Each structure stands twice: as C-alpha cells, then as structure tokens.
C-alpha cells in the first residue's frame with residue numbers, strides 16, 4: 001500500500017515526538033512492505049514565525065492532497081498575548097475545519113505497567129478501556145455570533161452553541177460503528193436538563209441508535225459523567241459527546257492513563273476517493289515549553305497516533321496492533337521517560353523511540 005502522509009511537527013516537543021513517530025512509521029513500512037510518501041509542512045508558532053500566519057495556504061494544500069496528517073503539537077509562549085488570529089492554536093482549528101475532520105477519537109486505556117502512575121486507586125482504574133468520541137467542528141467553539149463588545153459596565157461577551165441534525169448524525173454513526181467493533185456500548189453525554197442544544201443531541205442520537213440494534217445506548221448528563229469517569233471508569237466503552245464537553249472530559253480521561261504524554265488522538269472526516277479516511281492524528285498533549293528541547297518528552301502518545309493512523313485511515317489493523325504491542329513491550333520493560341516515573345534512570349525521548357522500533361523489528365522477525 002502507498003501511505004501518503006503529511007507531517008506537521010509544529011512547536012516545542014511536537015518536533016521531538018514527531019521525529020520518533022516517523023522512525024516508527026518507517027519501521028512499520030519496511031516490516032510490512034508498504035511504500036511511504038512523506039511530506040512536511042508548517043503549522044502553529046513556527047508557521048507564524050516563517051509566514052506570518054498559523055495555518056499557511058501551502059499547508060492547507062498539502063493537507064488536502066495527502067491521505068493522512070500526523071501532527072506534533074502547537075504553541076509557543078511568545079504568542080501567549082497575541083491576538084486570536086495570530087495565535088498558534090488558531091492553526092489547529094483551521095486545519096480541523098479545512099479537512100472536515102468532525103470526529104475526534106481519544107482512546108483511554110490503563111496499561112498494567114503504568115497502573116501505579118494513575119492518580120486513581122489501582123482497583124478503580126485497572127481494566128479501563130474506552131474511546132471518547134468528541135464532535136470537533138461544531139458547537140460553542142465555532143458558533144456565531146461571537147465576540148466581545150461594548151465597554152465599562154456595558155461590556156459583554158457572546159458565544160453561540162449551535163448544532164444541526166446532520167452534524168449530530170454523522171458523529172453518532174461514527175460512535176456506533178466503533179462500538180460495534182468493541183464492547184457494543186455507547187454512552188452519550190449531554191446537558192439536556194438545561195440546554196435545548198443537548199435536547200436535540202439526545203433525540204438525534206436516540207434515533208441513530210435504532211439503526212444499530214446490537215449496540216446499547218445510555219445517556220448521561222455531563223456533570224455526572226465527569227464524576228463517573230473517576231468513580232467507575234470501567235463502565236464506559238464508547239463515550240459520545242459534543243465539542244466542549246468532549247474537550248473537558250477527554251483531559252479528565254487523559255490522567256486515568258497515568259500521563260498525558262501517553263495519549264494518542266485521531267480526528268476523522270469522510271472517505272477520500274482513494275478509499276482512505278481523511279484523518280488528522282496527534283498526541284493529546286501540547287508543546288510543553290517547560291521540557292522542550294531537552295529530549296525528555298514522552299513520545300508514546302505520538303507513536304500511538306501512528307497506530308491510530310494506520311488503523312483508521314488505512315484499515316491496517318495488523319500493523320496498528322504491532323505498534324500497540326511494541327508500546328506495551330517498552331512499558332513492561334520500564335524503558336520510559338521521566339513523566340512515567342520509572343524505577344531506574346528515565347529514558348530519553350529518542351531512546352524510547354528506538355526501543356519501540358526494536359520491539360517492532362523483533363515482532364516482525366517472529367511473524
């Protein structure tokens with residue numbers, strides 16, 4: 001298969017973890033005999049520095065041409081007080097919208113080797129295995145009218161939470177299809193006791209559920225969901241929710257796994273004529289300016305994003321399984337970065353990347 005992939009390393013540790021993810025991609029391509037076509041573009045702070053905007057047209061064109069995009073992270077402290085259109089994070093919203101990736105998938109699972117790194121008691125977190133499906137291109141983050149107007153006592157701020165039926169339907173289909181391949185349970189999260197927006201969400205999700213009779217659906221209010229995620233995380237299989245609720249809940253999910261550096265994410269849109277699903281893959285973490293440039297960042301979230309890319313965009317489940325297996329191997333061997341608090345000397349970013357590649361080549365030799 002020809003894997004046509006755009007790399008957007010971005011800023012800070014994004015560059016370091018993407019480097020390791022690419023090592024792993026090359027290893028997979030060679031072990032499983034795929035052809036790899038890689039291109040590279042600018043996004044975020046580095047794009048502002050070089051072109052004046054966070055999401056240059058050239059990057060947009062590259063992203064629209066390739067099957068899948070692998071992103072590191074964006075964000076540089078020098079832009080913290082810049083106006084919104086000159087902030088690196090605007091680049092992220094721009095590329096998500098341009099690619100039409102409307103569903104963000106965040107797998108959250110507890111690894112045996114990391115169980116002590118979780119802030120939760122072992123018996124609570126052990127066996128956790130869920131995917132949070134967050135609607136990504138609608139809701140409060142994109143709705144208009146928006147803005148701040150007036151001054152003094154008259155100053156006011158407005159944001160608009162808006163969802164259309166088709167926006168809810170397509171992400172709900174994605175969640176039910178995923179659940180069909182897992183433990184067959186969707187939990188839809190809303191705030192329907194207060195928001196009309198959520199009332200429509202709940203009604204449409206219930207209608208879509210009728211088309212997936214082998215998947216069970218339950219509904220939960222977002223405040224209760226935030227509580228249940230830490231009280232009984234094992235109860236969740238696929239969690240389906242709108243943009244802002246998903247943003248918040250998925251960070252809560254992130255800590256269940258022990259370190260934010262562990263978590264991959266996949267943002268998926270429609271199918272390309274080539275048969276590949278349009279996808280934007282990135283670790284959940286940001287650019288971590290506090291550890292950038294020190295070869296200390298955990299690259300496993302970025303490497304897990306490679307596995308997700310292989311699985312969701314190209315349907316290469318065996319290759320994805322090999323990458324997840326190699327990650328587990330490296331965790332079991334304790335060859336991990338400082339954030340995972342290993343017993344001995346922590347490994348560097350590049351050492352972890354090398355260890356994953358070694359585990360992959362051992363796997364290929366056995367296979």
Ligand code: NAD
Pocket residue numbers: 013017072073074075076077089092260261262282283284285286287288289290291296297298299301337339
């Ligand atoms: P962050 O995720 O960058 O860092 C939070 C904490 O987690 C830091 O202490 C950091 O050292 C640690 N951390 C993060 N990733 C790690 C890894 N792979 N290995 C080890 N430790 C890791 O979040 P932040 O500090 O709130 O934001 C920093 C910048 O990143 C900001 O500019 C923010 O806007 C941006 N950001 C970007 C994204 C993205 O690109 N998707 C996401 C979140 C934040």
